[in-house]
Amino acid sequence: MKRIYIYYGIGLGILLVVLRLIEYQFLVRAYVFEIYGGLIALIFMGLGIWAGLKLTKRKSAPVVIQTPLQFDENKIKEWGISKREHEVLELISQGLSNQEIADKLFVSLNTVKTHSARLFEKLEVNSRTKAVHKAKELGLIRVN
Amino acid sequence: MKRIYIYYGIGLGILLVVLRLIEYQFLVRAYVFEIYGGLIALIFMGLGIWAGLKLTKRKSAPVVIQTPLQFDENKIKEWGISKREHEVLELISQGLSNQEIADKLFVSLNTVKTHSARLFEKLEVNSRTKAVHKAKELGLIRVN
DNA sequence: TTGAAAATCACCCGAAAGTATGACAGAGGT
DNA sequence: ACCTCTGTCATACTTTCGGGTGATTTTCAA
Secondary structure: OHHHHHHHHHHHHHHHHHHHHHHHOOOHHHHHHHHHHHHHHHHHHHHHHHHHHHHHHOOOOOOOOOOOOOOOHHHHHHOOOOHHHHHHHHHHHOOOOHHHHHHHHOOOHHHHHHHHHHHHHHHOOOOHHHHHHHHHHHOOOOOO | OHHHHHHHHHHHHHHHHHHHHHHHOHHHHHHHHHHHHHHHHHHHHHHHHHHHHHHOHHHHHHHHOOOOOOOOHHHHHHOOOOHHHHHHHHHHHOOOOHHHHHHHHOOOHHHHHHHHHHHHHHHOOOOHHHHHHHHHHHOOOOOO
């Protein structure tokens, strides 16, 4: 039933447009500018829609990230990650909150924040989830 | 929400400035017509692209997520996770923030929040990192 | 047609996370 | 002794998350 309303609306709209067109037939000369503008708008709108469709169509390039790594100790050093930072990283990857990590390591919440901040800096990320993702890609922590 | 307002405001502001500039440039007086036409063309082109993306969001969005199907589809159903929720889960596991996910899926931030909230409920977790950890354990998403 | 599930969006609020900066102590290398 | 790195802790501030609630629209199957 909603569709009926839509169709009805569309019908009315078309009718209005037609009436308007008839009305403007006498005034075409006076509104050349507007008409041109409208036409340009319509054409480029269509072009834009077409471009938008085109743009979204080929997004099926599968990304094959292959990193079935087992946690390489050398890589940790490579990335300049300290022992403590790595511990924090592991715990983060297990889904622990900063507070939980702090309790587990017997340090303050602020310390955990400092460690994770440095970690994020070294991994060039800005959130724990990104850190975990990248760390697993790089083989800095074991994947499950 | 706010973002949209901001972008819209910025866009309007830029447009106004541009129009002002045009207005005050006597040298280009002669080309006002062309410039206006060009501007209209550009604006509607952008609008068209946006509309095109918007219109095809449901078709294009799922394609963006390249899942080589290493996860168990039955398990997803087992846990009562909907398609959209699963998409969000995947993107979360890739370290994206809610805002980034919203942009990628062409939905609002609030929607992503709703999806993730339901997801957390179903997975019986209370944070994205825990969700990722559990989902990988359960084989709901591919491990890298 | 209708009814349920899914998807969408909004608002509020408190908690957690993240940023920036500074400080201090111990270990280890030069 | 001096310097650097690491680990520790703190304060203050901004941003993001997550929980709770309510609502409308779409979709899909019975």
